[in-house]
Amino acid sequence: MIFSSLLFIFRFLPIALAIYYLAPAKLKNLALFLVSIFFYSWGEVRYFPIMLACIVGNYFIAIFLGKNQDKPTVRRWLLVLTLVFNLGMLFFFKYTDFFIININALFGTSIGLLRLTLPLGISFYTFQTMSYTLDVYRGEVEPERNIIDLGAYVVMFPQLIAGPIVLYKDVAAQLKVHKNRYTLSEIDAGIGLFVLGLAKKVLLANSIGALWDDIKVLGYANISTPLAWLGAIAFTLQIYFDFSGYSTMAIGLGKMLGFNFPLNFNLPYISRSITDFWRRWHMTLSGWFREYLYIPLGGNRRGMKRQVLNLFIVWCLTGFWHGANWNFLLWGFYYFVLLTVEKLWLHKPLAKGKIWPHIYALFFIVVGWAIFAVDTGMGDLAMFFSKLFIPQSGISAGYFVRNYGLSLLLGIVCSTPYPGRFYHKLCRQKKEVLRIAFLAVLLLVSIAYLVDSTYNPFIYFRF
Structure with missing residues (x-):
């Protein structure tokens, strides 16, 4: 269920x-x-x-x-x-x-x-x-x-x-x-969070994810380079709204029951570095590995060489935790390399930059999700990456931009702080009628999509 x-x-x-x-x-x-x-x-x-x-x-x-x-x-x-x-x-x-x-x-x-x-x-x-x-x-x-x-x-x-x-x-x-x-105010807040999470999953993750599903059906060998990048961006948005949608619903349900669950996502795609990204993405998992593995191994208390070794162990196991497949191990090693490079050489330049750190982080995040998404074998992964980084012809991206452009644009906007600020403004200013109306519209539209949809499991159910 x-x-x-x-x-x-x-x-x-x-x-x-x-x-x-x-x-x-x-x-x-x-x-x-x-x-x-x-x-x-x-x-x-x-x-x-x-x-x-x-x-x-x-x-x-x-x-x-x-x-x-x-x-x-x-x-x-x-x-x-x-x-x-x-x-x-x-x-x-x-x-x-x-x-x-x-x-x-x-x-x-x-x-x-x-x-x-x-x-x-x-x-x-x-x-x-x-x-x-x-x-x-x-x-x-x-x-x-x-x-x-x-x-x-x-x-x-x-x-x-x-x-x-x-x-x-x-x-x-x-x-x-x-x-x-529990109190009535907590139940009310929980209902709001559940509806917001449901909308993330149904209206954003499912609709954007259909683009990535289409690309898998077409076959990685048949797509053009622009379409490969469009697919990688689509999966990047899909997995965020899918998993953060589930987490938001879970936190809302917890409030309805009288429990305060920890925040799991904090706008990860506005990060200024990969280090910042992992402070914002799946925060309870990274916190678990930090508290029960990284720190017991010695953390950063035993010199730089030992710290790099500890990072290597933690990130290989983080990748392997996600799935019994070589692409997940590669994904964990990929983040170990990026985090180590940042720790050794890029920390100060990233702290001083304004625009380029965001571009840098988003580029490597999208590439990372491409490694994560192609789990059907290293041959398929190599093929997809050749499409990403070696300009090639194939099925054009134009049709998919026309069909999914609005969903992608909406996903990009909702990855920023502005929708959250709008909702919190409704809550703070006690505009109950507007807030309830907003949630009701989201719920009704989400239910309408569910009535007309097929099975829509959460991505992280596989892990």
């Missing part, structure tokens, strides 16, 4: 909220746990035991960590256990076939593929449960002794499938608030 579906908007969500709001104060976490289980199991019931094992396993490991505070050896073994347990599940389902394919290619073997279906949201909820246990190990949170409360945190349906990655320590206090967890 996805947020941008009529089933979710008109059936699941009203019923789930009614159950949650009507539940007695002490049973709200149980109500949230049960409706979230139903949400996840709607299309993934066979993999629900995997999530259940993740919850139960981390629950008991954290309990044992709490009981052995004065036994460092036992705690270290429990730390190893939680890493093996969480990363082992993620590795098994997501990466086993990738390694089998490459072993077969390297050694000429014929090991059979498992062809496992990736459990929905496993990349996100394993990171969340692992961060909880790591925080218990570090003494930053107390072990949660109510397994329903821990389960409600893990399976909370707004952020279950594709984030934002919510740390237990960020919502632990809210989980313990039984009375007055």
Whole structure:
């Protein structure tokens, strides 16, 4: 079940909220746990035991960590256990076939593929449960002794499938608030955010993404260089509005339930550098890697050579986290190189520049998304990049500019701060009638598109 579906908007969500709001104060976490289980199991019931094992396993490991505070050896073994347990599940389902394919290619073997279906949201909820246990190990949170409360945190349906990655320590206090967890003003703000996120996904991401889908159908070998660049720009806009739309809806749903989820996107395409871009894009993921990998490796505290090595490890794993494919590893290495170059040589020039840093950042962001988008093999990726950087004839971009030009222009405008400033101005000046009318129009147009559309999954559901 996805947020941008009529089933979710008109059936699941009203019923789930009614159950949650009507539940007695002490049973709200149980109500949230049960409706979230139903949400996840709607299309993934066979993999629900995997999530259940993740919850139960981390629950008991954290309990044992709490009981052995004065036994460092036992705690270290429990730390190893939680890493093996969480990363082992993620590795098994997501990466086993990738390694089998490459072993077969390297050694000429014929090991059979498992062809496992990736459990929905496993990349996100394993990171969340692992961060909880790591925080218990570090003494930053107390072990949660109510397994329903821990389960409600893990399976909370707004952020279950594709984030934002919510740390237990960020919502632990809210989980313990039984009375007055939410207010009418928070519910109102949450509804507004949900509608805005829905519009991002349906009106922008889906319409712009159709251009990239057309290019894939035509074949990379058949397109012209201008059309290749147009497609790369389209995917750049599509993935932003698709993922930030989901995150905005998730944050809005969280507010309706009385939880404040962290911001996941902050206008990444106005960045002045690649470093700035990664402070604005998928902020909860980059924050997770910084807190639980980069800093424990030594961060920038052990000299420049060690810092570069730490960046290399973090960005290779960031790329690999996104998918079991060589293009994602290349994408992570690409950003490692750019960030290292900026850190060593470009930091001061970028800080002094005015216009050129934005152009520089956008160029390399678009190129990066081209690496990310072409995941059908290194041959296809090489072909697409030859189209980008070696002027070639082929199918003209003219038809696609005429058909998608308005959507692309609207996407570019909505990537800037101005639409957000307009909406916040309506909120600040208490122009309730105008704000409600604006949201109502967005909702009605989005629903009209959904009625006439086919399946429209979120891009990050694959990861």
